[in-house]
Amino acid sequence: MPRHLRVRIAFVLxxxxxxxxxxxxxxxxxxxxxxxxxxxxxxxxVEADKHVASQTDRTAEDLKRAxxxxxxxxxxxxxxxxxxxxxxxxxxxxxNDALTAVAEFSTFTRRDENQAAGRFKLVMVERQxxxxxxxxxxxxxxxxxxxxxxxxxxxxxxxxxxADQILIQLPGIQDPARxxxxxxxxxxxxxxxxxxxxxxxxxxxGQLPETSELLYGRETDKQTKAERKxxxxxxxxxxxxxxxxxxxxVQADPNSLGNWQVAIEFTSAGTRxxxxxxxxxxxxxxxxxxxxxxYSAPRIxxxxxxxxxVITGHFTVDDARxxxxxxxxxxxxxxxxxxxxxxxxxxxxxxxIRQGLIAITASAVIVFIFMLVYYRLSGLIADVALxxxxxxxxxxxxAIRATLTLPGLAGIxxxxxxxxxxxxxxxxRIREELRLGKSPRSAVEAGFRRAFRTIVDTHLTVMxxxxxxxxxxxxxxxxxxxxxxxxxxASLFTAYFFTRLLFDLVYMGRRKLEQVSx
Amino acid sequence: xxxxxxxxxxxxxxxxxWAYIASIAFTLIALISLAARGGxxxxxxxxxxxxxxxxxxxxxxxxxxxxxxxTIQLGESIIQQFGDALEFIIRLPLAAVGSEExxxxxxxxxxxxxxxxKFEIRRVEFVGPQVGRELQLQALYLVLAGLIWIAIYLAxxxxxxxxxxxxxxxxxxxxxxxxxxxITNREFSLxxxxxxxxxxxxxxNDTIVAYDRLRENRGKFVPKGRTFAQQMNDAVNxxxxxxILTSLTTFFxxxxxxxxxxxxxxxxxxxxxxxxxxxxxxxxxxxxALVVDWTNYIEGRLxxxxxxxxxx
Numbered sequence: 020m021p022r023h024l025r026v027r028i029a030f031v032l033x034x035x036x037x038x039x040x041x042x043x044x045x046x047x048x049x050x051x052x053x054x055x056x057x058x059x060x061x062x063x064x065v066e067a068d069k070h071v072a073s074q075t076d077r078t079a080e081d082l083k084r085a086x087x088x089x090x091x092x093x094x095x096x097x098x099x100x101x102x103x104x105x106x107x108x109x110x111x112x113x114x115n116d117a118l119t120a121v122a123e124f125s126t127f128t129r130r131d132e133n134q135a136a137g138r139f140k141l142v143m144v145e146r147q148x149x150x151x152x153x154x155x156x157x158x159x160x161x162x163x164x165x166x167x168x169x170x171x172x173x174x175x176x177x178x179x180x181x182a183d184q185i186l187i188q189l190p191g192i193q194d195p196a197r198x199x200x201x202x203x204x205x206x207x208x209x210x211x212x213x214x215x216x217x218x219x220x221x222x223x224x225g226q227l228p229e230t231s232e233l234l235y236g237r238e239t240d241k242q243t244k245a246e247r248k249x250x251x252x253x254x255x256x257x258x259x260x261x262x263x264x265x266x267x268x269v270q271a272d273p274n275s276l277g278n279w280q281v282a283i284e285f286t287s288a289g290t291r292x293x294x295x296x297x298x299x300x301x302x303x304x305x306x307x308x309x310x311x312x313x314y315s316a317p318r319i320x321x322x323x324x325x326x327x328x329v330i331t332g333h334f335t336v337d338d339a340r341x342x343x344x345x346x347x348x349x350x351x352x353x354x355x356x357x358x359x360x361x362x363x364x365x366x367x368x369x370x371x372i373r374q375g376l377i378a379i380t381a382s383a384v385i386v387f388i389f390m391l392v393y394y395r396l397s398g399l400i401a402d403v404a405l406x407x408x409x410x411x412x413x414x415x416x417x418a419i420r421a422t423l424t425l426p427g428l429a430g431i432x433x434x435x436x437x438x439x440x441x442x443x444x445x446x447x448r449i450r451e452e453l454r455l456g457k458s459p460r461s462a463v464e465a466g467f468r469r470a471f472r473t474i475v476d477t478h479l480t481v482m483x484x485x486x487x488x489x490x491x492x493x494x495x496x497x498x499x500x501x502x503x504x505x506x507x508x509a510s511l512f513t514a515y516f517f518t519r520l521l522f523d524l525v526y527m528g529r530r531k532l533e534q535v536s537x
Numbered sequence: 538x539x540x541x542x543x544x545x546x547x548x549x550x551x552x553x554x555w556a557y558i559a560s561i562a563f564t565l566i567a568l569i570s571l572a573a574r575g576g577x578x579x580x581x582x583x584x585x586x587x588x589x590x591x592x593x594x595x596x597x598x599x600x601x602x603x604x605x606x607x608t609i610q611l612g613e614s615i616i617q618q619f620g621d622a623l624e625f626i627i628r629l630p631l632a633a634v635g636s637e638e639x640x641x642x643x644x645x646x647x648x649x650x651x652x653x654x655k656f657e658i659r660r661v662e663f664v665g666p667q668v669g670r671e672l673q674l675q676a677l678y679l680v681l682a683g684l685i686w687i688a689i690y691l692a693x694x695x696x697x698x699x700x701x702x703x704x705x706x707x708x709x710x711x712x713x714x715x716x717x718x719x720i721t722n723r724e725f726s727l728x729x730x731x732x733x734x735x736x737x738x739x740x741x742n743d744t745i746v747a748y749d750r751l752r753e754n755r756g757k758f759v760p761k762g763r764t765f766a767q768q769m770n771d772a773v774n775x776x777x778x779x780x781i782l783t784s785l786t787t788f789f790x791x792x793x794x795x796x797x798x799x800x801x802x803x804x805x806x807x808x809x810x811x812x813x814x815x816x817x818x819x820x821x822x823x824x825x826a827l828v829v830d831w832t833n834y835i836e837g838r839l840x841x842x843x844x845x846x847x848x849x
Binding site: 064 | 663686730
């Protein structure tokens with residue numbers, strides 16, 4: 020009688036039971052990749068340097084004000100690159116006072132001092148730059164997560180990749196263009212006064228004062244759907260930003276039927292600022308600017324103390340809803356650029372699943388029949404082992420929540436062909452030993468023993484290449500690597516544990532073994 | 538009992554001179570085709586750009602689609618039929634406008650007049666220039682890492698000669714597969730890369746089986762007068778039926794993927810298909826043959842060295 024037969028049977032049954040448990044229910048157990056279930060995969064790059072630059076700008080503003088407060092004349096303060104501020108004093112006499120004032124800005128160090136000319140530079144310290152870059156990516160990630168949550172997507176994946184990339188995967192989304200617009204928007208809302216001294220014609224001719232800029236608004240013609248760009252001359256100075264918002268809700272536009280608007284409400288600080296700016300600018304026009312586009316420029320009729328306002332712009336209900344979402348979730352600290360996009364429609368995904376399953380089934384059927392015809396009863400044993408192999412493969416993928424992709428399905432179809440290699444190696448070896456005239460019993464023993472080392476070698480080499488594939492960032496290649504690796508691992512187990520057990524049960528248990536059906 | 542071979546004793550190694558000629562010829566054909574076409578044709582994964590897969594309700598001609606797309610001014614587009622007559626792939630080069638804008642314009646152009654009927658956009662892929670460049674480098678590293686892994690493993694398990702010969706055999710397979718891609722005018726994409734790596738692993742598999750057998754035989758009693766070449770030939774013959782059987786099952790699997798796996802997997806399956814054949818061939822005729830000649834060369838030098846010593 021072979022050794023430990025009961026223990027081994029119990030172990031195999033346990034493996035089967037655990038596998039089935041992991042795979043039940045099948046629909047929920049397997050994590051389908053976006054290429055199979057449809058959805059969007061986006062890789063965004065965060066332009067973190069822009070966050071550093073805007074912080075440098077802010078510091079330059081603060082510095083200017085601090086110097087002015089102390090009565091120190093300033094010739095020029097300007098940003099150079101992303102993290103350097105050039106300072107030029109009006110007169111070198113105030114040099115020492117200026118240095119005292121500058122000392123308060125501890126995240127900058129002084130460079131290139133020229134006391135006679137009253138010039139120096141302030142450079143942001145490296146640690147602060149890294150901190151800001153990191154903040155830009157982390158806050159960006161949070162903001163995008165907020166937007167996606169409010170948009171309502173089931174099981175989104177939003178993760179940071181490397182230093183400054185964000186990976187977003189949204190399964191089963193219906194309107195990819197809309198989702199992309201929602202995610203990628205910087206959503207920097209600014210309130211600025213129009214420059215009513217300069218006409219649009221002058222601005223277009225290039226006669227623009229340094230304190231103003233030319234921005235555009237978009238208007239869509241209801242009938243022709245043609246888009247028209249409307250230029251506005253806007254003062255550069257930002258009076259209030261979306262950071263001061265507490266609420267943003269969609270409302271029907273009472274003045275034009277079928278149009279929607281977004282009602283906003285400011286924080287208490289924002290309410291105060293908004294009250295002041297409306298009081299000081301009655302009769303003038305206030306531009307509401309989102310990411311550099313003018314949405315509307317209403318005239319201020321009176322002081323608005325309530326801190327409530329509406330943004331109009333001939334929105335459809337979806338436009339208005341998305342605008343409200345981005346305003347609530349806040350602006351991205353730095354703009355993002357789209358590095359990579361993969362969108363798969365649900366119907367294509369379904370086709371891919373069908374084709375992948377056909378390939379696996381056809382591959383399995385051919386191999387099953389082949390083994391059965393060629394090796395007879397032993398072939399049947401190999402087929403059962405192959406079945407267990409596939410079961411374990413899927414179960415393991417479910418257990419580690421691995422994502423099943425189309426290349427992954429291909430990997431499984433391929434594994435079917437390669438997994439029988441183990442059995443072929445063993446069976447050919449047994450046949451050889453039989454030909455040498457050994458008794459069936461010792462031929463089986465020797466076959467398993469002698470083939471073992473070769474099998475380990477062949478599995479380790481391919482599993483090594485599978486690991487290399489796994490380490491590759493892109494999901495489609497990774498999916499293939501995962502299924503190849505797990506498939507080979509399972510094949511190593513089944514060949515050596517399960518096939519052997521079946522052989523022991525079928526042949527070795529007999530008192531007298533006349534022949535092996537192989 | 539069905540047996541493909543009963544105690545086979547073919548002289549594989551003796552005919553290796555012819556095989557070298559064949560191997561070099563295949564490698565040259567592959568390289569010439571690659572050179573003539575100006576290198577591999579990379580998929581947008583590697584070049585960057587936009588790919589849009591569209592399914593129409595009634596079959597249009599490529600010319601019709603091209604006429605409609607002529608208005609969008611996004612550079613030279615490549616339009617290919619994909620799978621059946623209703624499905625097409627439109628590739629656009631990297632442009633200054635974003636991917637949203639590109640798919641919006643394409644959608645607009647396709648529905649501009651009713652000549653094309655209804656359609657569905659089934660897939661949009663956009664790869665930025667940065668990502669493409671990174672991937673090209675990564676792909677190269679990946680293949681190199683695969684080769685190095687195999688060289689190290691074999692040098693460790695067998696000897697340096699075996700490792701180097703196996704890597705040369707694998708390189709031969711990779712070049713032939715790439716040549717096959719080039720000749721059939723297929724694109725080098727990410728799945729193709731995955732297939733290449735699999736072939737690297739697969740090709741070396743066969744080589745290991747033969748080496749293992751050779752070592753096992755040499756550990757036992759070797760009949761007197763059996764040259765190294767003959768011993769290698771014995772090892773190849775003894776493992777012949779396993780090699781053919783495994784190649785057959787793997788070949789079936791690759792063939793099934795090629796013919797039933799759908800258009801998306803076709804290039805991937807093609808590389809596997811070619812790779813299984815060349816991988817099986819290169820075990821005997823590249824790896825084993827090289828080890829034989831290398832060993833003969835070294836042993837010959839040793840013998841000549843000994844003779845010289847004896848004379849002096």
